[in-house]
Amino acid sequence: MAKLLTPVTLGGVTLKNRVVMPPMCMYDVAKEDGLPTAFHHAHYGARAIGGVGLIIQEATAVDPVGRLTSHDLGIWNDEQAQALTGLVAEVHALGAKMGIQLGHGGRKAADEAQPVAPSAVPYDEQGTFATPHELSLDEIKATVQSFADAAKRADQAGYDVIQLHAAHGYLINQFLEPTTNLRTDSYGGSLAKRFEFLKEIVIAIQAVTSLPIWVRLSVTAYADHQNSIADYQQIAQWCGTPRCKSH
Numbered sequence: 001m002a003k004l005l006t007p008v009t010l011g012g013v014t015l016k017n018r019v020v021m022p023p024m025c026m027y028d029v030a031k032e033d034g035l036p037t038a039f040h041h042a043h044y045g046a047r048a049i050g051g052v053g054l055i056i057q058e059a060t061a062v063d064p065v066g067r068l069t070s071h072d073l074g075i076w077n078d079e080q081a082q083a084l085t086g087l088v089a090e091v092h093a094l095g096a097k098m099g100i101q102l103g104h105g106g107r108k109a110a111d112e113a114q115p116v117a118p119s120a121v122p123y124d125e126q127g128t129f130a131t132p133h134e135l136s137l138d139e140i141k142a143t144v145q146s147f148a149d150a151a152k153r154a155d156q157a158g159y160d161v162i163q164l165h166a167a168h169g170y171l172i173n174q175f176l177e178p179t180t181n182l183r184t185d186s187y188g189g190s191l192a193k194r195f196e197f198l199k200e201i202v203i204a205i206q207a208v209t210s211l212p213i214w215v216r217l218s219v220t221a222y223a224d225h226q227n228s229i230a231d232y233q234q235i236a237q238w239c240g241t242p243r244c245k246s247h
């Protein structure tokens with residue numbers, strides 16, 4: 001507790017204190033265009049005024065088909081990046097650092113008529129979520145590129161940290177978990193193969209920005225969760241390997 005309000009340096013980024021606001025989707029993009037609104041400026045600005053050291057912006061879609069809902073923020077185009085530049089500048093001016101959580105909902109893209117996933121396994125059997133289309137190899141490459149393009153835009157917009165949403169049953173998590181990844185190609189099977197999608201994303205992002213990359217994992221029970229804590233320790237170690245390559 002004594003250290004809570006003292007500075008800390010993480011991945012080369014110095015925070016004025018150790019209070020970090022986690023990403024929380026606000027579902028407040030009424031126009032469904034992924035652009036921040038007056039609400040987002042007030043919401044994040046208020047936390048910066050409140051003294052938070054690091055704000056991690058809510059899950060922000062790298063691809064429109066990956067929005068958790070159609071009211072999510074997005075960073076899949078330059079207009080969005082330009083608008084987010086203003087938001088980041090405000091937060092910085094108010095004394096906080098700002099990260100962005102890059103996300104793709106995969107089969108949990110609730111408003112998508114045709115979501116995508118590693119395998120055609122629906123999120124629920126009740127039909128609330130559509131059965132996803134199984135990503136082809138070319139589509140996987142394109143999705144990896146979407147993450148890298150989003151990270152590059154985030155860097156240009158002034159964010160201090162990139163966080164990858166690899167938790168909570170969303171697309172990256174769907175690749176990691178054997179219940180949702182039934183693939184028999186190089187992206188499915190062993191833990192190392194299920195890690196391949198995340199690994200390629202990390203490597204692709206490292207190629208376009210030197211910003212620190214944080215990876216958010218769900219380590220204990222989540223829906224359809226089978227990986228053990230030891231599996232996630234292994235994944236975390238692989239993520240931390242220089243350039244994510246030597247496993």
Ligand SMILES: Cc1cc2nc3c(=O)[nH]c(=O)nc-3n(C[C@H](O)[C@H](O)[C@H](O)COP(=O)(O)O)c2cc1C
Binds near residue numbers: 023165
């Ligand atoms: C409204 C709401 C939206 C959330 N959205 C996200 C999100 O976009 N990304 C994410 O990783 N976690 C999200 N979470 C989870 C939070 O980041 C956080 O882990 C959770 O509220 C538990 O907080 P705690 O870790 O301080 O106990 C959300 C939580 C809430 C309540």
